[in-house]
Amino acid sequence: MAIICYTTVGLFSVLCFLPFWYVIVYSVEPYALYLRQPEIPWPTQFSWTSYHLVLKYGLIWSGYANTAFLVFVGTPLTMTLMVVTAYPLTKKDLKGRNFILTLWVITMYFSGGMIPNYILVCRTLGLKNNLWSLILPGLCGCYNLILMKNYMNGLPGSIEEAALIDGANDVQVLVRIVLPLCMPILATLGLFTIVGYWNSYFNSILYIYKPNKYPLQRVLREFIATDMIDEVNQGVTDVSQQANTFTAKMAIIMIATLPIMCVYPFLQKYFMTGLVLGGVKE
């Protein structure tokens, strides 16, 4: 039985890995070889031309910088707001608690729509072409908030009561007692948030119109969806030294995904645990 399970899971893993492996192969293989043998499992010749030219392309680096801003500024803000919103909602004596929760839940099912959101973000808040437009509208998502609140609900109330009896105020209870106990859910939701910011591109389509403000995934999207090879090859007059559209696309996929891939194996266990944390109300 174990053999069947391992074989099935192993084959499934290979199937998942195969497309990614081909991206790696195609990114370093000369395009002519790919055309002749697209199914070749490993490169027989290496060409780093695409990486060389793509890394010289200015928007890649501005994309990295912008995504770094979203991750390093957006994540702490999101986590802070989530904690200070979730904690009061665990208190049964909070007046209007159910009403506030209902308002939050409504946002899970209904949104204002694209044009009202555009009016709010771009015209009312004046955040057009501003990276804050990619952080503020989704700063605290209801789904993660409910996970956090449910996890906090599961903590023994007696610990908080003991701290209050010892003279701690509400803020001290939150910071010194509750948060240390919430580390698993904080790590999990923090990771969700980081990955979310890293992969976000849709809001940038709506609110960002200056290429130097594009986050990395938007640069990747523009590159994949449109043929930007002329921009990558700009200044390279020798045809043999120019990057090919296809291999350049493969190279830019690698460049845009490599950092998060390096981090992911170390944080994977939080993803696994995060699937059940806070999901059960006891």
Add this chain to the structure above:
Amino acid sequence: MKKTFVTLMALLLVLALGSSALAVYDPAVSEPSAWDGEVTTITVTDRLPGIQLENNPILKELEKRIGVKLDISVLDAAQYNSLIASQIAAGDIPDMFYLWDNSSNVNFQKWAKEGLIWNLEELADKIPNAFTWLNENDLAYGRVPSLDNGLYGLPRMQQLTPDAIPYRGDWLKKLDMEVPVTADDLFEYCVAVSTQDPDGNGVDDTWGIFVTQLGDKGGGLLDKNIREGFGIEPETIAYKVIPAQEGFMDLMDWYHDLYEAGGIYPEFYLDGDVYADQAAFKTGKVGCFIKTASLDHTMQYRSNATNEFYQNNPDGEVVAGYPLQPAGTTAADAENYFHYITMSCWGVFCISKNASEEAVDAACRFLNFGCTEEGVHLLNNGIEGINYKSWDPVLRSKVGFTQEEKEEPGHEERLINALSYLMVQQSWPNYGKLTFGGNTPEEKAEYMKRYNELNHGFIVYDNIDTYPGYADLKTKNAELTTKLNDEMMVQYIVGGITREEFTDWLYNVYCPAWEEVEEIVAAVRGPKE
């Protein structure tokens, strides 16, 4: 009357092409425009994927030459038109915007009707060059027929690209055949490629032709390079849609027989990739293709466009054949044979009614400048010494930097691209080609020669898309179009349905739905003779 019209148009085009071939704009000797007034900033929305706008030397040059500073918003290219529409719906209208469509766009007509964009004819004195650079056929792409045919968008016309069918010259030699001229010749070539192993690898893995079926008018299957061999004319000449014309079933029978004989790449209908035909050609799987998107078949030497072909087929050769001619004609008749082409419009520029008077003036200055050789050159090629080393006005070609020059400090600044997507016009006057390819002066000269050879005998016809009433009819019959393109034609070609089943549907369902075309064309061109 029709013959006189055709001859007249042909002469006009030959004259136009001749004059464009002789046009020798040279930035090295031409005095650039200079602006001594105040610089006006205007907000502009355009489709400029990947262009680096910061410190872009061309934008700075525009300020110096015409006093216009462009504050450009770049919208996601894949959703460009919807984003423009959303912005306008939200009341955020840029002073000037580019719409990646033409007058048939429903939103464009709506904005014109709601008074959100200027009728450019009211601004004609500020953009006189546009009315000399473009002819009435071109301007039709920006007109709204229901509003007194007003010009609400300035069309951006493309350069003339030679229509031709690229063949494997080396295979033609091996098979002891000439470049096909008629449909019969092409049939013979395709079957020979499929059955006689021209690549000599001992495996039966080559096919005569790859046809893509993309496009709202049947795509590659009804490509004008092929259909003219069956006497099929454009809708505005024949006063009928293509499937309603006599030669249509002859063309379908030809495909059907060719498929049966194994001459067509067997899975041509499965691949939705617009470049699938080129990929098959470049990999040496097929002997020709007819959807000529980017492989520049005017060249037989290594170049950017043909590089991949030659990498895969070091001993291969690309030769260009003319569009198919009617049965009974020969290559010698090509001189007297006319081929119909329609100019391609790649979007329109609109000016917002919300823009201030200064912004409207500045937008007009930009559009007017874009309709000059100086403007076209600046926006497409850039500035000498920055975007390219020098300009060869005779071969109409940029000369690049040497390796040593590339290693000089500051070369990085030269990597900022020209603003080709912001071009107001994408051709020299009369659709002349902007630049000629090739890596050496000899190759460039050869390219120019071949380009001009391939463009002989072409006549420009009106695209029916610009005729009042056609867009509505097209929308009404959208399902029929999809059924014809995606189902019925392919089914008949591959033997999925019989000829009777196909013609029964074609003549009883499809064609009657398009009868209105005759009236639509007659309303513009007068009754059919």
